Amino acid sequence: MRREGDVRRMTARPANAHQAHILRLLRDEGPNSRAQLGEFVDLSRSKLAVEVDRLMEIGLVANNGLAASRGGRRSHNIRLSPELRFLGVDIGATSADVAVTNGELEVLGHLSKPVDVRDGPVAVFEHVLDMAGKLTAAGIADRFDGAGVGIPGPVRFPEGIPVAPPLMPGWDNFPVREALSQDLGCPVMVDNDANLMALGEQHTGVAKNVKDFLCVKIGTGIGCGIVVCGEVYRGVTGSAGDIGHIQVDPDGHPCACGNTGCLEAHFSGAALARDALMESGHPGELAERLASSGTLTGADVAAAAAAGDPAAGDLIRQGGGHVGQVIAGLVSFFNPGLVVIGGGVTGLGHSLLAAIRTQVYRRSLPLATGSLPIVLSELGPQAGVIGAARLITERVFSPA
């Protein structure tokens, strides 16, 4: 994307914690009056003015007209600079989503296309840069102030490097952050895709204002974003939330990881497609879909179940039971305030959710489930790209 002679302004960073706090408030709450901002950050009018003026000078915030009167002199509204642009990238096992947001993380443009993560990082990022180029060509952005990237595997977070991701041959130790940062000419941060889904749900989804929650992402693989006291918890080496290889049946299916009975081997997009093939021997919706397309996917199972195919319904109930069994254990252990279910398999909808809820409410302690909502993500594929954009703003909106 970067051309010879292309002169780019690197986005300035706030100088202190007060400025960082102001930027994050404006990101999460939108435009605000100076008076209200002063109350939020606990600064006097004059001290706030100093910090806001400095943020205006470096181009991170802008005036936004006069606020409604609160009795005295009318206060100016402040907002994040309308020119801020962040790139959110969410790489799945079989697709990539790329979106451009403003400073408030509203999605201004979003592209998605089938991409096979097994083609390796160079090929995948060619697609990503191509999509980012299309979004800039459409006039949505002329530069990026930062980019966040999610990948479906464990990430050594400080360095932005994937570590031995089981579904992703060729990605182990690839310097994603460094490579993309050079290509895009802006700061980049990389995280596990389930963590970014959690950040997205926290920013504008069902988890807004929830401090301790879990986000279970069920796609080709299964991962879990963990939020503790409003912050994503990544564990000591960045692999926290890797629940796809928790054992659900000691005598169960062999898993790609080398063990047997892992959750992913019993329920995930891939496992569902495999089980659907086994069921397609009997006449019914699954058999018809196989005959017409030559293959079966998780989406076929969802459609067949919706059409009343009993075998497809059973597959979803059994799989949901396995996921519910693992989530029940996590609820006992972590006692969250909310569990969000997302990812490609949420197309399976409410029969999946019902199977999960049955297990959790039956197996976990009443004290932990007494007021525990278990809900489907409402953001769908936008959760990941919004979360990715939020991830990089955490860095851009913090003191250099």
Add this chain to the structure above:
Amino acid sequence: MRREGDVRRMTARPANAHQAHILRLLRDEGPNSRAQLGEFVDLSRSKLAVEVDRLMEIGLVANNGLAASRGGRRSHNIRLSPELRFLGVDIGATSADVAVTNGELEVLGHLSKPVDVRDGPVAVFEHVLDMAGKLTAAGIADRFDGAGVGIPGPVRFPEGIPVAPPLMPGWDNFPVREALSQDLGCPVMVDNDANLMALGEQHTGVAKNVKDFLCVKIGTGIGCGIVVCGEVYRGVTGSAGDIGHIQVDPDGHPCACGNTGCLEAHFSGAALARDALMESGHPGELAERLASSGTLTGADVAAAAAAGDPAAGDLIRQGGGHVGQVIAGLVSFFNPGLVVIGGGVTGLGHSLLAAIRTQVYRRSLPLATGSLPIVLSELGPQAGVIGAARLITERVFSPA
């Protein structure tokens, strides 16, 4: 314990965050020079002097002689008042431990006796107050500046009230904090026993300086203390770490909670005693122990295994495998920096530890286990009482 006409001084509280910080530093690091304290809390010499003088006036800190020279004028050493006394109470299913500590949480006296938690809170606290009375009568303390209490069940933490604890009939909603606070005439805090074990290990045990770790306590029941960023994580309703009812076998033993296949039903002091009885039909160490005492406990299994009884060894390996299976899931989910195994069953020693390690290192992702120590508690029954004392200092050493 309180007598008519007994005039007690309530312990003063620090006035601000700097004072609280100084008190916690002196608790964790012991006596320190004023010069070093100033560096730790980032205060100028004169501002530190103001805060320290105020803490001396209210009797929380004391002079402790001159510090070693660092070149200039010799600085005074400061320590917590040597008169501070905290009571640590750790109630198990079948025993109660009571200890008195100083401000640095060194154990000055420690009593333990068999107590059946099923006798209910009134009877149990009679024993506890009796033991506390014996410790004061021995001249170790003449009053308490605060008491921490651990119980083997879930606690609504802010109020210090047990909530539907499965092993503890009669305790549901009993106002432990309020009742003991009246009896002892000092502030009281109540927590789950596994959380207190974690606090104890953090203060002076194997977890000192570890920020994210798990403390798995295996006694009559099984619980887990979770420490995130140096703080105990209790979950939204205080039941976090309740891992005893995670399912290890869908077709397993019935559990007291009404489900089947719970970890506690397969491995705990109670399960081990039950399984040992079944094995005692064959000639061997277990059969001899049963014949001589008329009953079998977890301790008998440990002794029989140590004496080479193969059936006892098998029981420990099978049970350790079940615990390891659950811990493997928690390691995948939480990616801790350390796992500590404690509680009464640690008398089973290294064959238990070996069985747990085998499961975890085989089942969890290499990124999560690459540098993960799994160790036995070294504090034994002192972990709980030191943790209980630490819990109440968190309150006494915080601004009122």
